[in-house]
Each structure stands twice: as structure tokens, then as C-alpha cells.
Amino acid sequence: MPDPTVLKVEKLSVEFNGATVVDGVSFSVLKGEVLAILGPNGAGKSVIFRALLDLVPYSGKISWAPDLKIGYVPQKLAIDRSTPLSVVEFLKSKAKNTKEILDVLKLVGINTGPESEHHLEHHILNRGLGKLSGGEFQRILIAWALIGGPNVLLFDEPTAGIDISGEETIYNLLKKIQQSNDLTLLLISHDLNIVYNYADKVICINKKALCLGEPHQVLDPKSLSVLYGGEAKFYHHEH
């Protein structure tokens, strides 16, 4: 039986200009799991992702299982409306051929069948990347991350900039992709409902790891109050 551990993080710390932004965080992720990283703004959640991707210097130990392909969906990209770059050109920066592009678009629910080719001019592929709506842009970022068939997807704050109905579909979409492609999913969120509904495991971060376990077991008013510094304004409503 192969080791099901995809990622093991031990005593991860990150410093920026002498200030500690992540302090001794340890956790592990098993194959096929959905791990949510929960915490207030500025708690170091995105920094943990960047350390996992080796984008910032860190101390401690990060061990990924061998031969993993990692996909990354960043929180946002600074892209202005006039940027002369079409969606297909953006996807081509990673995809080897057109088939790969069509495959990932299908996964994120963008129709590329023959009937849509009649409207190729208006088709999303030929539109400017800076002119997409928030929901469309997030789908394209997910599609980009899925190119090359990753086994692990790192998803930073999937709700950012999306309205409620759009948010709902992004999560259903993620869940669907996660199940059909046997993905391990790490997602950053500060939204408790999303953590309850979609995560197998949650780690609460405010510089340090304050809780770790199944959402229903570890997220109670007391731990949330500690996490959010006394003002636990998010409660899980049992309906």
C-alpha cells in the first residue's frame, strides 16, 4: 500500500524583513482530501501557499510526495482592461496544444462544442483577459491551473470578487472537478460556511496554527473567538 500522504509540513515559518508572518505551522494532507486553510485577513494564509510553491524563503520542512503536478489558482491577478492578451493566448502559455485547452475549458463548464464555434468572434477564447467578469476570470484561472493534469490544486480564496450565485457555482465546480479527477485540494478561505460544506479537514491560521481537524469537531465558538481575536462574528448556523 503506497503512502497516502501527499504533503507534510513541519514547523513552517516565514519571515518578512524580520517580522514573523507564519510561525511554526505543521500539518499534513492525504491523497484526495480537501484541506481548508481558515483565518482572518493578514493571517499568513496566502504566504503558506507561496511557501508551499517555493515562491518565498522559509524555514521548516515541506515535503511533497514525489512526481506530483501542482496547479495554483492565485487570489487575484493585477490585469488592466486594456491588456492586449486574449484568453486563448493566456491558456497557451501553459498548454501544449489546442486539445488541452478545450479539455480544461470543458472541465470548468465552458462550452466549446461545434455550436459555439459559430460565435467564435464573441467566444470567450477570443476575448481580452482583462475584459472578463469576475466569475469568468476565475473559471479561466482554474482552467489554466488544470492544464497538464495536476494531482494537487492550490486555490487561494475562491470567493474573492464573485457574487453569491457565482460563488455557489465555483464551489460546486471545484467539488465536481476534485471528485472526477481524483484531486487533492488545498483551499484558502475566510468563509466558515464554505469550510463546513466543502472541506474534509481544516487548519485555522493566525500566524500560528490554532486548530487542526475535521471542521465539525474543531470549529466551535471558543476556537473561533481565539482565531478572530475575540470577535467571533461568524457562526455556523444549523438549519
Place this chain on the structure above:
Amino acid sequence: MDLINNLTFLQIMAGVFIGIASGYLGSFMILRRMALVGDALSHVALPGIALAFLLNVNPFIGAFSALFLGIVCIWLIESHTELPTESLVGLFFTVSLAIGILITPENELLEALFGDISKISLDDTIISVTFSIVVIAAMKLIANKFMLGTLSPDLAKSARINVSRLNFIFLILVAVIVALGIKAVGTLLMGALVVIPAISAKNISNNLKSFTLTSAVFGLVSLVAGIYISRLLNYSPGPVVVLVSGLIFILSLFLKKE
């Protein structure tokens, strides 16, 4: 008539290739928000040209050597510090312009500052055409990955692209093209030749392919039309080339995409 030694033919050949290459590369400099860096960088060439005059070697070699030093400095600043590149560029590139003006022999100064393609030699033309083709081909090879690294270095690194190396290659290409263009428009105006065609093309382009292609065409038209008009009116080519590119920019405003 001996075509190879026909000065008009040599000028047009060099103009066509330098124009295409600087327009094409300029489009990526604009994407990278390097307009000012490109402009200031061209000033670094001056002390190199001055030394080339003093040592009696081809000014292209002097210009390229100085530019190479300049881009190594930018690259080190970009990849090893968090310092804003623009302010440092503003400092040490203007300082090198000042040094260049002092040490350039006086009778060569005007040509170094404003260029003079009307005196181009066969050797210079061959150098210009060859290096322009090399620069265009190299840029085309790295274009997609470079564009991604420009859009988001994190995203590019997550796809295992060596962003720092790509940036360095790009800066070398910029140095080559600036060194070539100096022959045509001089150190003071070379910035315009990489910047103006690109910002004009950006006005009317929706995607990378049309943007880079249009920018290359605008570069070509600016140089060739500029050289032609300057001969008709008996002006120095450099400023006329820049004025033509400025005119193209104004026209592009009227065609601006919605």
C-alpha cells in the same frame, strides 16, 4: 548600378529590419511596463560609443558592451532587491549620459546623440539585418512564457518557468536592439523607437498576436518613411523617424478600440 553599395538600398534594408525588431521587442517592453527603463537604458550606450570612438572600434560593439553592463545592473536590482527599479534607473542612467557627453569626441557627439543612418556602411547593414533576425526569432521563442512571467511571476513560477532567466534573456535582446537602433536614431531618441510603435499598437489591438505584429509594422513604417522623408527634406533622419512614429500614434488614437 551596384545595388549592394547603393546607400539608399543599405539604409532601407537596415531600416526595415531594425524597425520590425524594435517595434516587436518594444511591444513586450510595454507589456512589462518598461517604457521608461527602455528610454533611459538607451542613454547608457553613450559612454560605450565614446570609448569605441577613442579605441577606434565599431560603435555598435561599444554601445552593446555598455548596454550589456547596464542590463546586468537592472537585472541584479530586479532579482535581488525589492528596490523600485525606476528610481535607480533614473539615477545611474542619466549619470552615464552625462559621462558620455563629456568623453565623446566633439565632432562625433551629434551623431552619437541623434544617429545618422544616411552614413551607414555595408558592414553595419549586415550587422543590423543579422542581429535583428536573431532578436526577433529569440523573442518569438520565449514570448508565451515571458508574457506569463510578466502577468504574474508567481503563476509562471508555479508552472516551473525560470522567470529570472527569461527576464535576463529579454534584457539582452533589448540591449542588442537598442545598440542597433542607435545607428538610426541616436542614443537620445532610441527610446522612442521601441516605445511609440508599441503604445500606438496597443491602442488598436485586442490580443497579443495583433499587438506585437502591429507594433512591428509601425516600427517598420516609422523608420522607412522617416528615412525617406528626411532625404526629401534634407533633414537628419533620427528626429524625422521619431516624428513619423508620433504621427502614427495620433492616428491610432482615432482608431482606438472601444
